[in-house]
Amino acid sequence: MLYRNLSFFLIEALKNLKGNFYLHLTIILIISISFFIFGTLLIFDTNIDRALSSISKDLSLVVFLKDDVASGSEDFLKLKKFLLNYPAVKVVHYTSRLDAYLDFKKNFKGYEKVVEEIEDNPFPSSFEVRIKENYSNKKELADLISILSKWKSVEGLSLSKDWVNHFFSFISLIRMVIWLLVALIGTGLILIIYNGIKLTIHSKGSQIEIMKLVGGTNWFIRGQFIFEGIIEGLLGSGMSLLVLYLAYNLMFQKITGAFSFIFPQQAFSFFSVNDTLLLIGSGTILGILGGVLSTTKYLKN
Amino acid sequence: MLYRNLSFFLIEALKNLKGNFYLHLTIILIISISFFIFGTLLIFDTNIDRALSSISKDLSLVVFLKDDVASGSEDFLKLKKFLLNYPAVKVVHYTSRLDAYLDFKKNFKGYEKVVEEIEDNPFPSSFEVRIKENYSNKKELADLISILSKWKSVEGLSLSKDWVNHFFSFISLIRMVIWLLVALIGTGLILIIYNGIKLTIHSKGSQIEIMKLVGGTNWFIRGQFIFEGIIEGLLGSGMSLLVLYLAYNLMFQKITGAFSFIFPQQAFSFFSVNDTLLLIGSGTILGILGGVLSTTKYLKN
Amino acid sequence: MIQLLRVDKVYEGGRWALKDINLHIKKEEFVFITGPSGAGKTTILKLIYLGDRATNGQILLFGRNLAILKRNSIPFLRRNMGVVFQDFKLLSDKTVFDNVAFALRILGTRKVELKTRVLETLKLVGLEKRSNEIASMLSGGEQQRVCIARAVVNEPALVLADEPTGNLDLDNANQVMDIFRALNLKGTTVVIATHNREMIEKTGKRTIILDSGNMAGENLPRQGDAL
Amino acid sequence: MIQLLRVDKVYEGGRWALKDINLHIKKEEFVFITGPSGAGKTTILKLIYLGDRATNGQILLFGRNLAILKRNSIPFLRRNMGVVFQDFKLLSDKTVFDNVAFALRILGTRKVELKTRVLETLKLVGLEKRSNEIASMLSGGEQQRVCIARAVVNEPALVLADEPTGNLDLDNANQVMDIFRALNLKGTTVVIATHNREMIEKTGKRTIILDSGNMAGENLPRQGDAL
Numbered sequence A, B: 001m002l003y004r005n006l007s008f009f010l011i012e013a014l015k016n017l018k019g020n021f022y023l024h025l026t027i028i029l030i031i032s033i034s035f036f037i038f039g040t041l042l043i044f045d046t047n048i049d050r051a052l053s054s055i056s057k058d059l060s061l062v063v064f065l066k067d068d069v070a071s072g073s074e075d076f077l078k079l080k081k082f083l084l085n086y087p088a089v090k091v092v093h094y095t096s097r098l099d100a101y102l103d104f105k106k107n108f109k110g111y112e113k114v115v116e117e118i119e120d121n122p123f124p125s126s127f128e129v130r131i132k133e134n135y136s137n138k139k140e141l142a143d144l145i146s147i148l149s150k151w152k153s154v155e156g157l158s159l160s161k162d163w164v165n166h167f168f169s170f171i172s173l174i175r176m177v178i179w180l181l182v183a184l185i186g187t188g189l190i191l192i193i194y195n196g197i198k199l200t201i202h203s204k205g206s207q208i209e210i211m212k213l214v215g216g217t218n219w220f221i222r223g224q225f226i227f228e229g230i231i232e233g234l235l236g237s238g239m240s241l242l243v244l245y246l247a248y249n250l251m252f253q254k255i256t257g258a259f260s261f262i263f264p265q266q267a268f269s270f271f272s273v274n275d276t277l278l279l280i281g282s283g284t285i286l287g288i289l290g291g292v293l294s295t296t297k298y299l300k301n
Numbered sequence C, D: 001m002i003q004l005l006r007v008d009k010v011y012e013g014g015r016w017a018l019k020d021i022n023l024h025i026k027k028e029e030f031v032f033i034t035g036p037s038g039a040g041k042t043t044i045l046k047l048i049y050l051g052d053r054a055t056n057g058q059i060l061l062f063g064r065n066l067a068i069l070k071r072n073s074i075p076f077l078r079r080n081m082g083v084v085f086q087d088f089k090l091l092s093d094k095t096v097f098d099n100v101a102f103a104l105r106i107l108g109t110r111k112v113e114l115k116t117r118v119l120e121t122l123k124l125v126g127l128e129k130r131s132n133e134i135a136s137m138l139s140g141g142e143q144q145r146v147c148i149a150r151a152v153v154n155e156p157a158l159v160l161a162d163e164p165t166g167n168l169d170l171d172n173a174n175q176v177m178d179i180f181r182a183l184n185l186k187g188t189t190v191v192i193a194t195h196n197r198e199m200i201e202k203t204g205k206r207t208i209i210l211d212s213g214n215m216a217g218e219n220l221p222r223q224g225d226a227l
């Protein structure tokens, strides 16, 4: 009897979906678009969050060398060795004057002419020294800066957190807007879904009424509406994930390009399989809830 | 007769709104949320766009001075005069060694200790030279860099477009996501609204049918549904603007704070009166269209 | 007034609801259409009030050929008819008054006159005290009478009534028939589809008998009666 | 079987639909309820099938007091009744078959048996060939017969029929009455609300007469007939 009922429910649900096509298309679209928006914002936010948590640890110190310090010279090697052995230092990366010049040319598209017309290469060679996370607030770092600022081959120092700082406050603005959007859209969606259900009630009300008058129990009547809800929820969340995935693949080049330029150590990624299942699961639950709630009012008396 | 009809339509529209409360609340909410999303994205995008167009012109050159050049010395004054008179230069701003030190302390919260334990102030004094827009690609700029790099009080140069560059690619990523969202939400909304209308047709179908059978002309029947649409559109767009405005005011401090930190010359602003009217106008038009379209099918035969 | 010439009606799905119907109803005539359930009574009326189009044949109404009538002329043609539908077709969330008034509102009747006429007509069907109640809350017979009031409120040239007394007791049914007869005497053409033999016999008017979509016979009006 | 003790029904808005009704319908009885439009016939049936609750008084059905019946017992009580509604209440976008089958599906009847019984019942009302048509596409009388088929398909202990022949011609009406009589002979209690005096007289069963919500009289069954 259970199997007979379940298959009857499924068939009736499919018939209802077909019969009331526009109602259900609308519900599916609403679910789908909600999930799409949430999905996009989530993907975006997760990626930024991950990137930020990696970048914020990368405090780095740029040590500019005097122009007369050659890359193989004794002083150069001594400095390099000192840096490599210093406890607070994680990685050391050397940029020659030529590299700096080429970097500049690459980063300042449109200014190549300016640079080419400069007779001397104005860019100093430098060591970029990445500091270990747990040292960033310690005396060793202060000592390092002290020592380096007195080192005779060193022309200057720069703690390269400048743009990152501006960047952080900008990102926090963006994330604030994102969460503002999520909160307000979320509230709105709950209202829409709640009212959409009331709407469904109105459109299904007379049918439910009749089924009750003929002696259907609450759960027997609910059966088909719950199946309807499940189908809607699955289709809605599934569709949004599909569109999201297609969009992600379509834009992959551009997004990952832009992203990796800013966060070189961080790949821009889609949802994990777990997250995907979670989203589809919550779509289904939304659908079941919709089916139960939408019938509850008419089943009350 | 026209006046009699119009007031009848308005009254019937209001009765319909009351009678079919949840249907209309849903429609209003859908319109409202759509406008809200568009509004937020538009405000955000317009502001960024405006800020970018101002910032992208601000190429600036930082001239670091040797530690032994005092701020009143002859060399200092000579360099300052030279910079101020140079044709490509727009504004010159001096930062003393102490200023640089304090700036650093301010910008690197959490590193104060590091800095305090450094015995010598390691930060050079500098002139920040803002370049006139139309000079940014010209020989004068190259010459300036050439001259400065040979100037004896000058320790080094830096074209400060570094963080701005990263920043730009990040912003372009954000804007790409925004427009991707807008495009997809837009498509989705058109579908939702179209189907919402079909849904309205179903819920109003029998009423329209009956009115026709009793001899109502198409426009007589449409009258009240158009009024319904207008009311929905006005309420929908009005509500979204109100929420948007409240959110804007509530977050004003934080948003403008973060914004002005990044774009100091640019105030973060809400829609202009014109834009507001435009949005409300398009809400109304959407409503009218909804009313006309939703009745068209049943009026066909 | 109404002329059907070799009219067929085949519904989607292939059901022949009417086959080769020829019928002439004159101005100011009072005609019954009868026949068993599913004979095609409602279908004939539907074709006349343009609720559907004939599959084959010609229908002339008020001197116009319905087959070639333009869509936007339909409302104006309908304003000359009052129709009592078998399933009432009331605006279920509107009051009794608004339901009846609708037929006058589309004609642009002035407020005061509209009110008087609606209440007068409701009195005829015994519902004058119910004018502010919502239509769907009335009993079956009461709803049927609202529908009749709506059909006659604008004193149309033609009244089509489909089973107008199916939900009424004898007294109310007689009252309704009196209304139709009175209208008929004032010049309105009346066509009533019904299975109620008693009513037909008592009234003694011309009666067209349908069976499974075919014309199965015709009883002429009793002597001494008008057309 | 059914007992109404001093039952009042006041609808929202203050309309007294029933006043101080006392009524006892025995098991296997066949009873008519009659009275003019708006008398309260439909309301009495509604109270019995629990479509609404009485304002005052007690109703006992199958030995249970409806005033204190729990909500989730209602469906099981209803499965012992078949109801023919005055406005049919068919699932309008489902087929004739599905409409009738629904009353069996909720009982968990097996597929094969379900099909046989639905088709048999449709045959009784002369619609066996229409089982795959959508209910809303049928004529008024055909819809009424579907509704009757649904009410009797599970051979319930009690049949309530509200104006079950209002849209039917004489032949079909007689056929329907035959079905009710046959069920009654097999032990089903039958209560029919109708304004059709002819039918009441011909059948000669006990008749309760309502007027404006009051019990206005009662005709006892003709001699020689069963209860």
Ligand SMILES: Nc1ncnc2c1ncn2[C@@H]1O[C@H](COP(=O)(O)OP(=O)(O)OP(=O)(O)O)[C@@H](O)[C@H]1O
Pocket (backbone or CB within 6 Å): C011, C012, C013, C015, C016, C017, C035, C036, C037, C038, C039, C040, C041, C042, C043, C044, C086, C195, D136, D137, D138, D139, D140, D141, D142, D167
């Ligand atoms: N919309 C429709 N689609 C398909 N078939 C239809 C439709 N309307 C009516 N029919 C069929 O056409 C035939 C004639 O129907 P009609 O409603 O004219 O009968 P009727 O004489 O009014 O019967 P009743 O006395 O039962 O109201 C019936 O067999 C009916 O099933």
Ligand SMILES: Nc1ncnc2c1ncn2[C@@H]1O[C@H](COP(=O)(O)OP(=O)(O)OP(=O)(O)O)[C@@H](O)[C@H]1O
Pocket (backbone or CB within 6 Å): C136, C137, C138, C139, C140, C141, C142, C167, D011, D012, D013, D015, D016, D017, D035, D036, D037, D038, D039, D040, D041, D042, D043, D044, D086, D195
């Ligand atoms: N839901 C309701 N709300 C308010 N009043 C109602 C409601 N249902 C019925 N009534 C009123 O109660 C009274 C009795 O109605 P009921 O439907 O029982 O009459 P009836 O005897 O079935 O009449 P008919 O022969 O016309 O079907 C009527 O005056 C009716 O208007």
Ligand SMILES: [Mg+2]
Pocket (backbone or CB within 6 Å): C041, C042, C043, C086, C162, D139, D140, D141
């Ligand atoms: Mg009919």
Ligand SMILES: [Mg+2]
Pocket (backbone or CB within 6 Å): C139, C140, C141, D041, D042, D043, D086, D162
């Ligand atoms: Mg009734």
